[in-house]
Amino acid sequence: MAKIGRPGLSREKKADLWERWKSGQCASDIARALERTKGAIHHVLAFNGGIAPIARRRGAAALVLDEREEISRGIAAGRSIRGIAAGLGRSPSTVSREVARHGGRSSYRATEAEAHAWERALRPKGCRLASHPELRWRVAEKLALDWSPAQISGWLKREFPADEGLQVSHETIYRSLFVQARGVLKKELLGHLRARRRMRYPKGGTTPSRLPGQIVDAISIRERPAEIEDRAVPGHWEGDLLSGTNNSHMATLVERHSRFAMLIKVQGKDTASVVSALSKQVCKLPLELRRSLTWDRGKEMADHKNFTIATDVQVYFCDPRSPWQRGSNENTNGLLRQYFPKGTDL
DSSP, X not given: OOOTTOOSOOHHHHHHHHHHHHHTOOHHHHHHHHTOOHHHHHHHHHHTTTOOOOOOOOOTTSOOHHHHHHHHHHHHTTOOHHHHHHHHTOOHHHHHHHHHHTTOXXXXXXXXXXXXXXXXXXXXXXXXXXXXXXXXXXXXXXXXXXXXXXXXXXXXXXXXXTOGGGOOOHHHXXXXXXXXXXXXXXXXXXXXXTXXXXXXXXXXXXXXXXXXXXXXXXXXXXXXXXXXXXXXXXXXXXXXXXXXXXXXXXXXXXXXXXXXEEEEEESOSSHHHHHHHHHHHHTXXXXXXXXXXXXXXXXXXXXXXXXXXXXXXXXXXXXXXXXXXXXXXXXXXXXXXXXXXXXXXX
């Protein structure tokens, strides 16, 4: 059974995944590059909260593979433990424990011993918020009041300048929220973050379909001419993007007057792929049927200006959803209690 968060990627591909993610590539682009499904890539990203795990390093005093191979050759040659240790410049007790730990002289294999030692060396560092209950309480209290992690970190430094035990960086707060495997802050507190994200995204991303914020220079659906509303004139279209399995995507165009529909296969959901496919299809239509296109707020149409230039079709966008309003008269202590398991020391 595969371990959670590890969809069969080799160590090299995992490193490549995180390098691509930090450079700003979206999950779809990474999936195509690594020849995996988007779901598998997203599973790894979400399990780690979008934060690249710290690279593991071997301890300076730990045995390495070359030394283990020398031990294996020494055992095969019938040399004593002290003789092998002297050749390695190691203590005899170190070599003795190494051999006993991995099956004894009769079963010792260097590669297997190396793999087992690497797995057993996983000792995750305890989270700062997990070991400081009072600090955890203060952070959760401010998060419940819709403070940002940066505000909380700055407030703690000003409020407790002489007590480092009550100070924490905003990055640690984000990690405790996004990496739920830490089990420190409940995931419901994610709803109080202003961006409402469920994992950390890298800054300076290069994929327009994944960048936060609104579509630039979007024209609202409320500005459409009246002739579009009554469906009296043909040539006005409504479009959307459908996503299927194995990272497949298809754009739909429905003509409002005749209800005529077109299905257009696109290579990806990034704006370059979608706009290119739509432009080629729309340019095949007669000029009388190229009047307007109405789209939702999907970032696949972020490059709508180039679409209009290529097709002479004006794009209108649906209005964004109204932001969810939280009640301002919530009891903070009662709110916090639902974010911690019963009996938790706050």
